[in-house]
Amino acid sequence: MDVQVRIERYADQGRCVGHIDGRVVFVRFALPGELVRVTLDEPHDRDDRFWTGEVTEVIEASEDRVPPAWPLAGPLAMGGGVGGADLVHVSLTGQLRWKAVTVSEQLSRLGHIDVNVPIERMDGDETLGGFHWRTRIEMIADDNGRPSMRRRGSHVRVPLDTMPLATKSLLAVADAEHVWDGGFEPGSQIRLSVPEPRDGAAPADSGDYAVLVDGELRSGARRLVERADIAGTTFEYTVDANGFWQIHRQAPLALPNHVIDLARREIGDKPSACIWDLYSGSGLFTLPLATLVTPRTRMLSVEGGRTAVASAQRNLRHMNLTDVDARCGDVAKTLANVPAHLSHPDLIVLDPPRAGARAKVCRQMAASEARSIIYIACDPTSLGRDAGTLRELGYELADVRAFDIYPMTHHVETVALFRRA
Ligand SMILES: C[S@@+](CC[C@H](N)C(=O)[O-])C[C@H]1O[C@@H](n2cnc3c(N)ncnc32)[C@H](O)[C@@H]1O
Numbered sequence: 001m002d003v004q005v006r007i008e009r010y011a012d013q014g015r016c017v018g019h020i021d022g023r024v025v026f027v028r029f030a031l032p033g034e035l036v037r038v039t040l041d042e043p044h045d046r047d048d049r050f051w052t053g054e055v056t057e058v059i060e061a062s063e064d065r066v067p068p069a070w071p072l073a074g075p076l077a078m079g080g081g082v083g084g085a086d087l088v089h090v091s092l093t094g095q096l097r098w099k100a101v102t103v104s105e106q107l108s109r110l111g112h113i114d115v116n117v118p119i120e121r122m123d124g125d126e127t128l129g130g131f132h133w134r135t136r137i138e139m140i141a142d143d144n145g146r147p148s149m150r151r152r153g154s155h156v157r158v159p160l161d162t163m164p165l166a167t168k169s170l171l172a173v174a175d176a177e178h179v180w181d182g183g184f185e186p187g188s189q190i191r192l193s194v195p196e197p198r199d200g201a202a203p204a205d206s207g208d209y210a211v212l213v214d215g216e217l218r219s220g221a222r223r224l225v226e227r228a229d230i231a232g233t234t235f236e237y238t239v240d241a242n243g244f245w246q247i248h249r250q251a252p253l254a255l256p257n258h259v260i261d262l263a264r265r266e267i268g269d270k271p272s273a274c275i276w277d278l279y280s281g282s283g284l285f286t287l288p289l290a291t292l293v294t295p296r297t298r299m300l301s302v303e304g305g306r307t308a309v310a311s312a313q314r315n316l317r318h319m320n321l322t323d324v325d326a327r328c329g330d331v332a333k334t335l336a337n338v339p340a341h342l343s344h345p346d347l348i349v350l351d352p353p354r355a356g357a358r359a360k361v362c363r364q365m366a367a368s369e370a371r372s373i374i375y376i377a378c379d380p381t382s383l384g385r386d387a388g389t390l391r392e393l394g395y396e397l398a399d400v401r402a403f404d405i406y407p408m409t410h411h412v413e414t415v416a417l418f419r420r421a
Pocket residue numbers: 244245246279280281282283284285302303304305308329330331332351352353378
């Protein structure tokens with residue numbers, strides 16, 4: 001069924017919201033203020049609390065609207081529907097506006113903190129039109145063995161011959177490895193991981209890349225080398241090709257540089273410090289934090305993934321940072337049993353998954369009496385909720401910045417500093 005809707009405001013998951021006869025409708029590929037025709041998703045029923053749908057025609061357009069530069073990711077009715085870029089119909093400036101509203105609204109609604117949070121663009125993204133930022137991509141082989149993405153609302157697989165969100169280095173590897181030619185087992189999962197070269201050497205030549213099929217290495221190397229200049233030092237990380245690493249080519253530089261700036265400010269010129277790095281992955285933040293106060297930084301890092309912890313331990317040894325207690329385990333369980341010499345951190349850094357830290361971990365952090373908490377959040381809703389909990393536990397928001405490390409999508413990364421009131 002098609003309906004005409006006046007769009008009112010941004011909602012969640014890259015959608016906007018309007019009303020039809022008093023009923024809420026969440027609309028994909030819309031913008032506030034627009035008058036649009038929408039095809040409602042099936043099934044929808046009179047008794048439903050809300051409906052969902054997608055724009056088929058724009059009658060009055062927002063000034064933030066642009067023709068999708070990657071039409072395949074745009075609305076179904078315009079030949080798109082493969083997903084992965086739900087803001088492809090929005091100008092780059094409009095995307096920043098959208099995300100700024102989302103972060104501020106969630107902090108206000110759930111955290112009861114009123115603050116404007118402008119979104120900062122990553123170096124190079126404007127020139128690249130918001131494309132070519134992913135150093136990792138995943139696709140599924142279609143029935144003919146070609147890399148593909150599924151068309152929304154159907155089982156149809158659309159074969160790909162490029163992926164505009166991928167970095168140019170990744171696309172060079174894909175070409176050199178004839179990835180777009182296919183030849184994969186139908187239904188297999190294809191993952192390409194290509195570290196952004198920081199020294200000019202092309203990964204396709206240096207061998208620092210991985211093509212994985214169903215988790216098995218097809219070509220390249222299982223252990224990849226990622227380098228990042230953080231606060232004047234070059235840190236080297238070896239990471240598992242199938243494991244977590246910040247996806248945007250600039251994120252492993254921008255996020256730790258900002259975190260270390262904040263951490264320096266919080267620690268001041270203390271001769272020694274105790275720091276926790278929670279949800280620490282392969283040690284992106286652990287390594288620079290461990291060098292913050294030399295020679296006396298006492299550190300605990302906690303990460304649930306075994307392979308990531310093994311990488312972090314190797315990366316710490318490589319930099320001679322052998323004093324860090326790098327633990328593998330669930331954060332809440334590990335924090336229930338922290339050795340005495342690490343139990344009162346001056347500073348906690350945490351970078352949880354989308355679900356956030358939740359109340360229990362917030363309470364454990366507060367119980368440690370840490371003066372400062374730096375919270376790196378990929379979901380503004382979880383951050384808003386946890387900010388509310390931290391507020392109740394006696395912490396105030398002292399600094400907040402947000403980074404557009406997921407252009408063309410509704411996702412955004414926020415770094416918030418909380419200080420004991
Ligand atoms: C957003 S990533 C951050 C990793 C790292 N800070 C980085 O930037 O590379 C979140 C990490 O939390 C880990 N994780 C998720 N839930 C966890 C839990 N309950 N306890 C410990 N680690 C967890 C995941 O394995 C993942 O490595």
